[in-house]
Amino acid sequence: xxxxxxxxxxxxxxxxxxxxxxxxxxxxxxxxxxxxxxxxxxxxxxxxxxxxxxxxxxxxxxxxxxxxxxxxxxxxxxxxxxxxxxxxxxxxxxxxxxxxxxxxxxxxxxxxxxxxxxxxxxxxxxxxxxxxxxxxxxxxxxxxxxxxxxxxxxxxxxxxxxxxxxxxxxxxxxxxxxxxxxxxxxxxxxxxxxxxxxxxxxxxxxxxxxxxxxxxxxxxxxxxxxxxxxxxxxxx
Amino acid sequence: xxxxxxxxxxxxxxxxxxxxxxxxxxxxxxxxxxxxxxxxxxxxxxxxxxxxxxxxxxxxxxxxxxxxxxxxxxxxxxxxxxxxxxxxxxxxxxxxxxxxxxxxxxxxxxxxxxxxxxxxxxxxxxxxxxxxxxxxxxxxxxxxxxxxxxxxxxxxxxxxxxxxxxxxxxxxxxxxxxxxxxxxxxxxxxxxxxxxxxxxxxxxxxxxxxxxxxxxxxxxxxxxxxxxxxxxxxxxxxxxxxxxxxxxxxxxxxxxxxxxxxxxxxxxxxxxxxxxxxxxxxxxxxxxxxxxxxxxxxxxxxxxxxxxxxxxxxxxxxxxxxxxxxxxxxxxxxxxxxxxxxxxxxxxxxxxxxxxxxxxxxxxxxxxxxxxxxxxxxxxxxxxxxxxxxxxxxxxxxxxxxxxxxxxxxxxxxxxxxxxxxxxxxxxxxxxxxxxxxxxxxxxxxxxxxxxxxxxxxxxxxxxxxxxx
Numbered sequence: 001x002x003x004x005x006x007x008x009x010x011x012x013x014x015x016x017x018x019x020x021x022x023x024x025x026x027x028x029x030x031x032x033x034x035x036x037x038x039x040x041x042x043x044x045x046x047x048x049x050x051x052x053x054x055x056x057x058x059x060x061x062x063x064x065x066x067x068x069x070x071x072x073x074x075x076x077x078x079x080x081x082x083x084x085x086x087x088x089x090x091x092x093x094x095x096x097x098x099x100x101x102x103x104x105x106x107x108x109x110x111x112x113x114x115x116x117x118x119x120x121x122x123x124x125x126x127x128x129x130x131x132x133x134x135x136x137x138x139x140x141x142x143x144x145x146x147x148x149x150x151x152x153x154x155x156x157x158x159x160x161x162x163x164x165x166x167x168x169x170x171x172x173x174x175x176x177x178x179x180x181x182x183x184x185x186x187x188x189x190x191x192x193x194x195x196x197x198x199x200x201x202x203x204x205x206x207x208x209x210x211x212x213x214x215x216x217x218x219x220x221x222x223x224x225x226x227x228x229x230x231x232x233x234x235x236x
Numbered sequence: 237x238x239x240x241x242x243x244x245x246x247x248x249x250x251x252x253x254x255x256x257x258x259x260x261x262x263x264x265x266x267x268x269x270x271x272x273x274x275x276x277x278x279x280x281x282x283x284x285x286x287x288x289x290x291x292x293x294x295x296x297x298x299x300x301x302x303x304x305x306x307x308x309x310x311x312x313x314x315x316x317x318x319x320x321x322x323x324x325x326x327x328x329x330x331x332x333x334x335x336x337x338x339x340x341x342x343x344x345x346x347x348x349x350x351x352x353x354x355x356x357x358x359x360x361x362x363x364x365x366x367x368x369x370x371x372x373x374x375x376x377x378x379x380x381x382x383x384x385x386x387x388x389x390x391x392x393x394x395x396x397x398x399x400x401x402x403x404x405x406x407x408x409x410x411x412x413x414x415x416x417x418x419x420x421x422x423x424x425x426x427x428x429x430x431x432x433x434x435x436x437x438x439x440x441x442x443x444x445x446x447x448x449x450x451x452x453x454x455x456x457x458x459x460x461x462x463x464x465x466x467x468x469x470x471x472x473x474x475x476x477x478x479x480x481x482x483x484x485x486x487x488x489x490x491x492x493x494x495x496x497x498x499x500x501x502x503x504x505x506x507x508x509x510x511x512x513x514x515x516x517x518x519x520x521x522x523x524x525x526x527x528x529x530x531x532x533x534x535x536x537x538x539x540x541x542x543x544x545x546x547x548x549x550x551x552x553x554x555x556x557x558x559x560x561x562x563x564x565x566x567x568x569x570x571x572x573x574x575x576x577x578x579x580x581x582x583x584x585x586x587x588x589x590x591x592x593x594x595x596x597x598x599x600x601x602x603x604x605x606x607x608x609x610x611x612x613x614x615x616x617x618x619x620x621x622x623x624x625x626x627x628x629x630x631x632x633x634x635x636x637x638x639x640x641x642x643x644x645x646x647x648x649x650x651x652x653x654x655x656x657x658x659x660x661x662x663x664x665x666x667x668x669x670x671x672x673x674x675x676x677x678x679x680x681x682x683x684x685x686x687x688x689x690x691x692x693x694x695x696x697x698x699x700x701x702x703x704x705x
Binding site for chain 1: 238239242307310311312313314315318500602605606608609610621625661664665667669670671
């Protein structure tokens with residue numbers, strides 16, 4: 001016990017001449033058989049326990065293998081998974097195409113093309129949100145999963161809380177995620193969101209011409225949410 | 237639920253052995269009956285060949301290929317092979333048994349590759365030479381008593397030779413020809429190394445193998461293995477016995493009791509002949525890949541299955557020579573004397589056959605567990621073990637046993653000597669070795685000062701050997 005627990009000089013463990021137990025092999029082999037048989041019986045009679053909390057594992061078995069394709073381990077809280085573009089209550093992305101994420105990305109895997117809502121409309125109220133991403137593309141093969149884009153985003157519009165990793169594929173193009181594939185998960189609202197800062201909650205008078213989101217545009221905007229309500233993405 | 241599954245499997249295994257042996261006796265009696273019509277005696281042995289050798293031994297060793305991997309995984313705290321699934325049973329790995337099918341399919345469909353400059357004839361001959369003798373070994377091992385079925389005596393042995401043990405020695409040594417030929421014919425230096433290692437290992441263990449059984453031969457003054465005057469059945473006699481309610485209880489003259497040293501020597505030497513770990517220097521997978529390096533497909537499969545057949549056959553031989561063969565430890569006379577059993581000899585034979593195969597299963601487990609316990613012997617360690625340990629011990633065992641048998645032909649003195657040997661090994665196993673004693677001493681000594689919890693503190697005592705305190 002002590003030899004393992006504290007840092008002793010290496011010369012402490014001197015080699016002792018083999019005694020009769022080791023030289024005749026038999027007693028030592030019997031001890032070895034006892035050890036291996038103990039493991040064998042424990043694992044034969046015990047149920048496999050894959051609890052990641054080691055101290056909470058019950059039973060006699062020492063097999064803890066997770067049979068992967070059939071069983072999967074839940075990723076831990078805070079796991080940086082596949083990106084998602086966070087939708088607003090009305091289904092449009094929260095993203096305002098500010099290029100912060102694309103700028104900070106060390107792998108330069110984010111490509112954004114900004115568009116403007118109702119460019120010809122000079123009505124002040126409808127121009128609260130000026131920009132939106134016409135294109136928002138992440139090349140997941142280039143992504144180094146550093147999470148800087150999430151930190152950089154001023155609008156909480158990109159998150160990595162999907163708790164899945166990038167699924168494998170057979171061609172590179174399949175790893176290029178555009179808005180329809182990225183825009184998913186529960187909507188998120190903050191009281192400080194600019195579209196709630198307008199005087200009225202009525203929809204802006206302009207009509208979106210472009211169908212730039214997967215979820216159909218249109219419909220009224222949601223009511224101003226309670227003070228702080230951050231939606232938690234459920235674990236798969 | 238798990239316990240239920242295990243119990244079900246155990247009952248299934250027992251039932252399979254029971255059924256197979258019962259079928260062997262039934263078929264034996266039928267064939268014997270058939271043979272008398274044509275004036276041929278001894279056709280019953282065909283039943284033994286067909287059911288015991290071709291079915292039981294073959295299926296046993298085929299299942300062992302998966303059992304080896306599965307048991308090894310349990311020993312190493314793994315799940316083991318479980319990917320192959322049967323149709324309609326996709327959710328159940330069935331203990332990995334479907335892997336046998338995939339293995340067989342793979343081996344049968346793979347190309348039987350032959351290197352360009354390999355010797356064509358010898359290359360093709362070697363796997364058969366490795367497989368054949370190993371399989372033929374079981375011919376002299378009795379797996380059940382001689383019983384009268386349909387009024388004709390049926391022997392549960394393929395051929396009851398008067399020189400059964402000598403046949404065992406002779407054929408066991410032949411198996412190495414396959415190995416060394418494979419190494420030679422492959423035209424590959426590593427394969428040749430494996431073949432050379434195999435033959436030198438065989439030579440160093442052959443002598444010990446022979447010597448280890450001489451004790452048993454002189455104890456029962458026979459080299460016959462099967463039959464009422466063979467070593468297997470003569471172990472049924474009691475050294476000390478008593479009768480309780482008509483059931484005979486006592487200590488049988490099993491080889492393990494009267495010749496424990498002989499058992500250890502034979503086990504070690506025969507284990508070395510199977511070329512399985514820890515004696516797998518001829519294979520030496522991590523260093524030279526082995527004598528079957530150039531073989532693929534079913535030719536390699538024959539080497540592999542020969543190895544597992546050898547495990548089963550060695551188990552059978554060990555049971556027949558040292559564990560009383562098909563007999564129960566006691567109560568054999570009472571069981572055989574029962575009127576019901578006399579009326580149903582097939583049932584009796586099935587029971588004894590099952591006992592035999594369960595003993596074999598135990599020995600096979602022992603072999604596999606040793607294979608997963610011990611690392612491979614270094615080459616000089618193998619030679620040293622064979623020539624410097626096994627051979628002198630065998631000689632000592634032979635002389636002491638001979639003297640004791642001369643002094644007391646009832647074998648009781650021999651059994652007492654055997655108990656002394658078992659006791660010595662038991663004592664040595666239960667007491668810690670010098671290294672462990674010293675480490676414990678040093679730890680206790682060190683902990684006594686209260687320093688163990690202070691990692692940064694270093695005292696001068698630690699550098700000194702423990703016994704200087």
